[in-house]
Amino acid sequence: MSDIGPLLKHWRNARRLSQLTLAAQASVSIRHLCFLETGRARPSRAMVLRLAEVLDVPLRERNTLLLSAGFSPQYQESPLDAxxxxxxxxxxxxxxxxxxxxxxxxxxxxxxxxxxxxxxxxxxxxxxxxxxxxxxxxxxxxxxxxxxxxxxxxxxxxxxxxxxxxxxxxxxxxxxxxxxxxxxxxxxxxxxxxxxxxxxxxxxxxxxxxxxxxxxxxxxxxxxxxxxxxxxxxxxxxxxxxxxxxxxxxxxxxxxxxxxxxxxxxxxxxxxxxxxxx
Known part of the structure; x- marks a missing residue:
């Protein structure tokens, strides 16, 4: 089972968005979003990144969202002298x-x-x-x-x-x-x-x-x-x-x-x- 649901809800609440507003901005049904937050559905990699973009989640935490959904991280963390x-x-x-x-x-x-x-x-x-x-x-x-x-x-x-x-x-x-x-x-x-x-x-x-x-x-x-x-x-x-x-x-x-x-x-x-x- 995916562990991403509580994290999505955390970021939605942090951005003070209702499920209806987030669903509309991310072009996803409110029913599907509800299922994602409760763990009844598992998001695709593209869906995780789309929701993270709408929620303006920092890159480090986007990687955390991807890992929680069972995917590899998207963003590198390079040394400043790289x-x-x-x-x-x-x-x-x-x-x-x-x-x-x-x-x-x-x-x-x-x-x-x-x-x-x-x-x-x-x-x-x-x-x-x-x-x-x-x-x-x-x-x-x-x-x-x-x-x-x-x-x-x-x-x-x-x-x-x-x-x-x-x-x-x-x-x-x-x-x-x-x-x-x-x-x-x-x-x-x-x-x-x-x-x-x-x-x-x-x-x-x-x-x-x-x-x-x-x-x-x-x-x-x-x-x-x-x-x-x-x-x-x-x-x-x-x-x-x-x-x-x-x-x-x-x-x-x-x-x-x-x-x-x-x-x-x-x-x-x-x-x-x-x-x-x-």
């Missing part, structure tokens, strides 16, 4: 370079940092006094934001930023998009010393600001940034679909000037020491 992804890596490099002299980074869906531009390396080395932060494991946005020895100590509005970040993690988890590892990391960072207990129980109905500024302060110098997140359009590889490109944009002329100082003078604006490159 020859097949060379064109995509070139595009990522171009985006990161275009963002100079302001920070930009590439992360996966577990929030592990896969790539950064030179500006990000300069800026975060500057915040860390040119020393690596202490969070264990691969470089990870959540760990570095929440760890008491990470960049958290240099963010003057950290509580506001942390709340927005947690909401973002949970929003991206809707429908199972975020993997179990990301959830484990979130649980881990919420247990770090000094993290307020109320961040565990945020009200999902609370309106969110369209832009959350981040105010970094070190040695009397302040950098005000907000960020945007971009994904690669219509990828056919699991790795590429799960990548997110986060670009930081200055909110004032002071931040623009200090970022250019870091890039052009080869010195940290606060102390005139050699370039802050990690």
């Amino acid at each position: 020859p097949a992804l060379s064109a995509a890596r070139g595009a990522l490099d171009a985006i990161l370079a275009q963002q100079e002299p302001f920070p930009a980074l590439v992360m996966d869906r577990s929030w592990d940092i896969q790539h950064t531009n030179a500006a990000a390396r300069r800026f975060f080395a500057y915040l860390n006094d040119e020393q690596e932060a202490t969070p264990l494991g691969p470089p990870n946005v959540l760990r570095r934001m929440f760890h008491p020895d990470g960049i958290r100590r240099h963010i003057s509005n950290w509580h506001e930023v942390a709340e927005a970040l947690i909401r973002r993690v949970r929003k991206e988890a809707l429908g199972g998009v975020t993997d179990e590892r990301a959830q484990r990391i979130l649980d881990e960072v919420l247990d770090y010393p000094g993290v307020p207990q109320e961040l565990r129980t945020l009200d999902p109905a609370t309106p969110q600001l369209p832009i959350v500024p981040v105010h970094y302060v070190r040695a009397g110098r302040r950098f005000d940034y907000f960020s945007t997140v971009t994904t690669l359009g219509t990828p056919q590889d699991v790795t590429l679909q799960e990548l997110r490109i986060e670009c930081f944009f200055p909110m004032n002329d002071q931040t623009r000037t200090q970022a250019r100082h870091l890039a052009e003078s080869g010195a940290c604006p606060s102390n005139g020491q050699p370039a802050c490159v990690s």
Whole structure:
């Protein structure tokens, strides 16, 4: 018997679609869809892919749907340095370079940092006094934001930023998009010393600001940034679909000037020491 039924129902509920709506959009009878969800019928490979497309299921989970229906996976998960992804890596490099002299980074869906531009390396080395932060494991946005020895100590509005970040993690988890590892990391960072207990129980109905500024302060110098997140359009590889490109944009002329100082003078604006490159 196929195990795909509960998964189809899960994704239909996650997308807030009725059986009638999904059946109409997928051009399948509501009776057949009902049979698929209850396990009374087994879908063809083409039907699984059609329903997954209508439900906008991520590629990793489409493979799971296929396996649950007894079929082989459709989508590859290639290492980012694989020859097949060379064109995509070139595009990522171009985006990161275009963002100079302001920070930009590439992360996966577990929030592990896969790539950064030179500006990000300069800026975060500057915040860390040119020393690596202490969070264990691969470089990870959540760990570095929440760890008491990470960049958290240099963010003057950290509580506001942390709340927005947690909401973002949970929003991206809707429908199972975020993997179990990301959830484990979130649980881990919420247990770090000094993290307020109320961040565990945020009200999902609370309106969110369209832009959350981040105010970094070190040695009397302040950098005000907000960020945007971009994904690669219509990828056919699991790795590429799960990548997110986060670009930081200055909110004032002071931040623009200090970022250019870091890039052009080869010195940290606060102390005139050699370039802050990690």
